[in-house]
Amino acid sequence: MSTTNRLWTLAxxxxxxxxxADFKLVEAPVxxxxxGEILVRLEYISVDPYxxxxxxxxxxxADPVQLGQLMVxxxxxxxxxxxxxxxxxxxxxxxxxxxxxxxxxxxxxxRKIDPKLAPVSTALYVLGMPGMTAYFGVMDxxxxxxxxxxxxxxxxxxxxxxxxxxxxxxxxxxxxxxGTDEKIDYIVNDLGFDAGYNYxxxxxxxxxxxxxxxxxxxxYFDNVGGEITDAAISLLNxxxxxxxxxxxxxxxxxxxxxxxxxxxxxxTKQVKMEGFLVYQFASRWKEGLTQMAQWLQEGKLKYHEDIxxxxxxxxxxxIGMLAGDNVGKRLIKLHAA
Amino acid sequence: MSTTNRLWTLAxxxxxxxxxADFKLVEAPVxxxxxGEILVRLEYISVDPYxxxxxxxxxxxADPVQLGQLMVxxxxxxxxxxxxxxxxxxxxxxxxxxxxxxxxxxxxxxRKIDPKLAPVSTALYVLGMPGMTAYFGVMDxxxxxxxxxxxxxxxxxxxxxxxxxxxxxxxxxxxxxxGTDEKIDYIVNDLGFDAGYNYxxxxxxxxxxxxxxxxxxxxYFDNVGGEITDAAISLLNxxxxxxxxxxxxxxxxxxxxxxxxxxxxxxTKQVKMEGFLVYQFASRWKEGLTQMAQWLQEGKLKYHEDIxxxxxxxxxxxIGMLAGDNVGKRLIKLHAA
Numbered sequence: 054m055s056t057t058n059r060l061w062t063l064a065x066x067x068x069x070x071x072x073x074a075d076f077k078l079v080e081a082p083v084x085x086x087x088x089g090e091i092l093v094r095l096e097y098i099s100v101d102p103y104x105x106x107x108x109x110x111x112x113x114x115a116d117p118v119q120l121g122q123l124m125v126x127x128x129x130x131x132x133x134x135x136x137x138x139x140x141x142x143x144x145x146x147x148x149x150x151x152x153x154x155x156x157x158x159x160x161x162x163x164r165k166i167d168p169k170l171a172p173v174s175t176a177l178y179v180l181g182m183p184g185m186t187a188y189f190g191v192m193d194x195x196x197x198x199x200x201x202x203x204x205x206x207x208x209x210x211x212x213x214x215x216x217x218x219x220x221x222x223x224x225x226x227x228x229x230x231x232g233t234d235e236k237i238d239y240i241v242n243d244l245g246f247d248a249g250y251n252y253x254x255x256x257x258x259x260x261x262x263x264x265x266x267x268x269x270x271x272x273y274f275d276n277v278g279g280e281i282t283d284a285a286i287s288l289l290n291x292x293x294x295x296x297x298x299x300x301x302x303x304x305x306x307x308x309x310x311x312x313x314x315x316x317x318x319x320x321t322k323q324v325k326m327e328g329f330l331v332y333q334f335a336s337r338w339k340e341g342l343t344q345m346a347q348w349l350q351e352g353k354l355k356y357h358e359d360i361x362x363x364x365x366x367x368x369x370x371x372i373g374m375l376a377g378d379n380v381g382k383r384l385i386k387l388h389a390a
Numbered sequence: 391m392s393t394t395n396r397l398w399t400l401a402x403x404x405x406x407x408x409x410x411a412d413f414k415l416v417e418a419p420v421x422x423x424x425x426g427e428i429l430v431r432l433e434y435i436s437v438d439p440y441x442x443x444x445x446x447x448x449x450x451x452a453d454p455v456q457l458g459q460l461m462v463x464x465x466x467x468x469x470x471x472x473x474x475x476x477x478x479x480x481x482x483x484x485x486x487x488x489x490x491x492x493x494x495x496x497x498x499x500x501r502k503i504d505p506k507l508a509p510v511s512t513a514l515y516v517l518g519m520p521g522m523t524a525y526f527g528v529m530d531x532x533x534x535x536x537x538x539x540x541x542x543x544x545x546x547x548x549x550x551x552x553x554x555x556x557x558x559x560x561x562x563x564x565x566x567x568x569g570t571d572e573k574i575d576y577i578v579n580d581l582g583f584d585a586g587y588n589y590x591x592x593x594x595x596x597x598x599x600x601x602x603x604x605x606x607x608x609x610y611f612d613n614v615g616g617e618i619t620d621a622a623i624s625l626l627n628x629x630x631x632x633x634x635x636x637x638x639x640x641x642x643x644x645x646x647x648x649x650x651x652x653x654x655x656x657x658t659k660q661v662k663m664e665g666f667l668v669y670q671f672a673s674r675w676k677e678g679l680t681q682m683a684q685w686l687q688e689g690k691l692k693y694h695e696d697i698x699x700x701x702x703x704x705x706x707x708x709i710g711m712l713a714g715d716n717v718g719k720r721l722i723k724l725h726a727a
Contacts, residue, residue, distance in 0.1 A: 328653070
């Protein structure tokens, strides 16, 4: 096989917001699958907030990407050649293939996708990791009850757009916070959130949130952290639940960020707060996929893919996503050789 | 009835640590019980950290004590006269009677105590609110598993001394943090904690806690908050549980205290953190009392009462407790008229 693989490696550990020079595009011949391996030509690559943390050294929930190594991430594509009995040439598969056009894989963590059921890109979104993050975070941690108010930060992003819609399906008032007026228009007018506000330029988040959540906040799904979250915690009702999914406002901080001490408020309100990673729910993935697929079919869930074309644009698309440029799920579409 | 009641009212809202002048001792004739009421002569009054918050104005989980009003708190005593069919003269009762020598009560929230089962003072401690706080906080929130490490702050106080002993009964390594060497000696050598340290003068709490919790922290029972808690959170293991019971280090702060933002760590470690008030578990009080009484009888639980005599010493005893003078449960013993 003489095709060329194009892959992005980590060139430097970013200081603050990553820049394109922190990545390096490398070309290499596509290898032949060894015994037990498959060769996949990627059609879509996912860029997600968690990747920012994987670029940093030091302890986290997963090992950092090493300098000179392939950037990590999920992708979906077609099997070009297989020496693994579980996969056949032509299968569509989803796996943790990294930022590249072609991947060799031993098949671990790779799942087959039926392209007739839904567009294959949904395996990276509603019917993939971000969808499961929203589903289990809402259903298992926020535990919404009809008539309650759920607030979600990062509401215009891949996970947040789904969170608010699931809250609506459960009979809640869904309120979202995002970083552009366009996103607020999208979540309220296209997705059916009850209310939302653009956090940029807002001085008094408590006042703004109180206005949109007049009965207080019964559950809070947090993708962002920082001052928005400080305000939300001050408005929690007794017995509220907080699902900590991400803290994207903190990822580019070079030093430990300071804020008001919040724990006393958790006592007075008897709050349950839980940090989670979607992989905790791995054993229940099928339940989540089945339910999300059903809501999709019933027209209860809408989604928007924010697609950037070309492997060469992966770093800029990723950096833009961290800055909040995307509405819905940002994906890289590849024109594979 | 011509006896005189002596009662402490709130004279001023404290700035920082309360001082004796924030309270006023008042004398008043003891009243006659009206229809449905009982008259109780108090034998013991409890002083507890939560009272500091009740002295402050502003929103909390319970209404503040108003200036000129009786200071709140639990007590145990004998019924002198009853016009309530549920209580008879001579009954020993526990209730929220306030800082006074004699109380009129309509009987709501008042329970009868059998003085033959245990010393009546235990109704304010192991077999009362602090005991139930330790029991439900450990069993329902910390959810200890044999072989795990449980850390408790405020370990020399009423709740903390019980928390560590319950952790030991559950097969855990119990590590305590307290504010005097005497308390550390007591919890380790008398109560059987595995280790402990005196936080005063310690600069690097992370290093100290890591030394005493070499396998990390699986559950943390927090009475204190502040820097001790910042350190504990950094040492939590994946899947750890945090029971937020109190934040005594913060109660005398006049302005919102700042600290490092902790929420990202809760995500990476998939931590469940829960703020609780013992009254959440009111419907299961009997279960808790039965279990604690059984452990007492089996000799698995020890307790120490730190007794100050005389109603006139209540404010100073309370202030001393806030400063950490007590080992175990501080009680006021009254020589009732």
